[in-house]
Amino acid sequence: MSQKVTACVLVIGNEILSGRTQDANIHFLGGELTALGIQLAEVRVIPDDEGEIIEALNHCRAKYDYVFTTGGIGATHDDITAACVSKAFGLAFELHPEANRILLDHYGDKANTARMRMAIMPRGAELIDNPISKAPGFKVENVYVFAGVPSIARAMFDSVRQSLKGGAPLVVQTVSTIGLSEGMIGEDLRVLQDQHSGVDIGSYPFLKMGGFGVNLVVRGEDKQAVKLACADLKTLIENAGGTPIEGETEGEQF
Amino acid sequence: MSQKVTACVLVIGNEILSGRTQDANIHFLGGELTALGIQLAEVRVIPDDEGEIIEALNHCRAKYDYVFTTGGIGATHDDITAACVSKAFGLAFELHPEANRILLDHYGDKANTARMRMAIMPRGAELIDNPISKAPGFKVENVYVFAGVPSIARAMFDSVRQSLKGGAPLVVQTVSTIGLSEGMIGEDLRVLQDQHSGVDIGSYPFLKMGGFGVNLVVRGEDKQAVKLACADLKTLIENAGGTPIEGETEGEQF
Numbered sequence: 001m002s003q004k005v006t007a008c009v010l011v012i013g014n015e016i017l018s019g020r021t022q023d024a025n026i027h028f029l030g031g032e033l034t035a036l037g038i039q040l041a042e043v044r045v046i047p048d049d050e051g052e053i054i055e056a057l058n059h060c061r062a063k064y065d066y067v068f069t070t071g072g073i074g075a076t077h078d079d080i081t082a083a084c085v086s087k088a089f090g091l092a093f094e095l096h097p098e099a100n101r102i103l104l105d106h107y108g109d110k111a112n113t114a115r116m117r118m119a120i121m122p123r124g125a126e127l128i129d130n131p132i133s134k135a136p137g138f139k140v141e142n143v144y145v146f147a148g149v150p151s152i153a154r155a156m157f158d159s160v161r162q163s164l165k166g167g168a169p170l171v172v173q174t175v176s177t178i179g180l181s182e183g184m185i186g187e188d189l190r191v192l193q194d195q196h197s198g199v200d201i202g203s204y205p206f207l208k209m210g211g212f213g214v215n216l217v218v219r220g221e222d223k224q225a226v227k228l229a230c231a232d233l234k235t236l237i238e239n240a241g242g243t244p245i246e247g248e249t250e251g252e253q254f
Numbered sequence: 255m256s257q258k259v260t261a262c263v264l265v266i267g268n269e270i271l272s273g274r275t276q277d278a279n280i281h282f283l284g285g286e287l288t289a290l291g292i293q294l295a296e297v298r299v300i301p302d303d304e305g306e307i308i309e310a311l312n313h314c315r316a317k318y319d320y321v322f323t324t325g326g327i328g329a330t331h332d333d334i335t336a337a338c339v340s341k342a343f344g345l346a347f348e349l350h351p352e353a354n355r356i357l358l359d360h361y362g363d364k365a366n367t368a369r370m371r372m373a374i375m376p377r378g379a380e381l382i383d384n385p386i387s388k389a390p391g392f393k394v395e396n397v398y399v400f401a402g403v404p405s406i407a408r409a410m411f412d413s414v415r416q417s418l419k420g421g422a423p424l425v426v427q428t429v430s431t432i433g434l435s436e437g438m439i440g441e442d443l444r445v446l447q448d449q450h451s452g453v454d455i456g457s458y459p460f461l462k463m464g465g466f467g468v469n470l471v472v473r474g475e476d477k478q479a480v481k482l483a484c485a486d487l488k489t490l491i492e493n494a495g496g497t498p499i500e501g502e503t504e505g506e507q508f
């Protein structure tokens with residue numbers, strides 16, 4: 001078994017909690033991290049509140065290999081993430097020379113106090129390139145600080161992707177069927193999962209043309225173990241009177 | 255000042271963390287709770303892991319007035335939320351007579367062990383009606399257990415909405431402008447926020463026809479205080495050379 005590498009995402013922003021804004025970063029980061037062999041183990045959405053942010057930062061950076069934050073690094077008074085990271089690490093919160101140069105280059109004679117505030121960071125922070133709106137993200141130890149705007153968060157993730165070290169990517173294989181609901185195969189599935197304890201089997205029901213179907217997703221570190229579980233899943237489906245399908249079937253949520 | 259009523263949402267499911275499934279419940283619940291005068295103060299997305307679920311349940315039910323969970327109450331082996339709620343509360347995990355009757359009525363001679371497992375709940379749980387697929391959610395003290403499938407989660411929320419007690423709903427008013435970026439008004443905005451400490455001003459930039467704009471959202475318990483802050487925001491925008499717009503302007507994310 002390879003060593004598991006874990007991550008946590010902290011989504012920082014009242015606008016997500018109030019229902020004003022639909023988060024788009026969790027889904028993106030979950031997929032990207034999984035592909036890198038990094039297990040996204042927790043997400044927290046927290047308000048623009050210093051105490052809550054610092055507590056979450058310190059809890060999660062101790063518990064997980066990587067922490068990614070989104071939100072709260074803009075030019076206005078409600079952007080307090082950078083200051084909170086400084087406090088969480090006990091680092092001076094000061095003008096970052098390189099960030100200062102990037103912002104001066106970008107804004108020219110439109111530089112002002114609010115914009116240049118985005119160059120104030122925890123001492124020693126490593127910058128994360130922002131090809132979209134220039135104001136950089138940054139990294140302190142295992143904490144990566146991204147913007148909340150989805151296109152910028154994605155660009156910042158792209159900037160650091162190469163430097164992230166995952167474990168062995170999980171092998172993922174799906175067997176699906178149309179016409180059987182998960183309730184019809186639930187007990188057999190439980191027995192099958194017990195027999196294949198080296199893999200995780202997830203059961204995801206869907207609707208298709210008015211009938212039920214189910215995607216059975218097998219995840220594991222060992223390719224052979226995943227393959228064996230999938231073979232047994234096909235037999236299980238056949239025994240229940242269904243037709244197994246290799247791979248995912250797209251259906252409607254119900 | 256009215257008393258603040260708070261809530262937390264626990265999204266339970268490996269499929270959200272792995273990026274397989276995009277969550278649709280956080281945004282819905284955030285908006286609905288806000289409308290009821292209940293402040294969604296935190297969301298956690300956690301895996302199908304007994305230890306993690308129990309820890310999050312016990313932490314959050316002590317900290318917040320309401321806890322809503324989504325996910326993990328289906329008919330398969332990976333649905334462990336109900337058992338975890340029982341353990342978190344130290345309650346017996348047993349057949350719920352009313353849930354049993356509902357499921358027997360619904361499934362008739364198609365009832366089987368997997369399906370009837372959905373009637374096993376913490377002792378004394380109050381059922382939450384599920385008009386869509388019948389298998390009920392439930393409530394124990396301040397913890398409300400919903401399905402993860404969005405249409406069912408919404409229906410279950412509708413079933414309990416009347417029983418939820420919020421504080422005074424926040425007064426929310428937005429002033430927006432096109433052609434000014436938040437960086438151009440950030441310092442004035444900071445001063446204005448300090449002058450109006452009874453309200454929270456959020457600044458949300460957008461793109462419109464290739465240019466920047468910003469929505470300034472004022473939230474507070476006192477209608478008059480919100481109104482005064484909005485009046486000053488309009489002056490701020492005018493002083494910066496912009497045109498204030500009453501209400502939200504739809505723009506593109508960038």
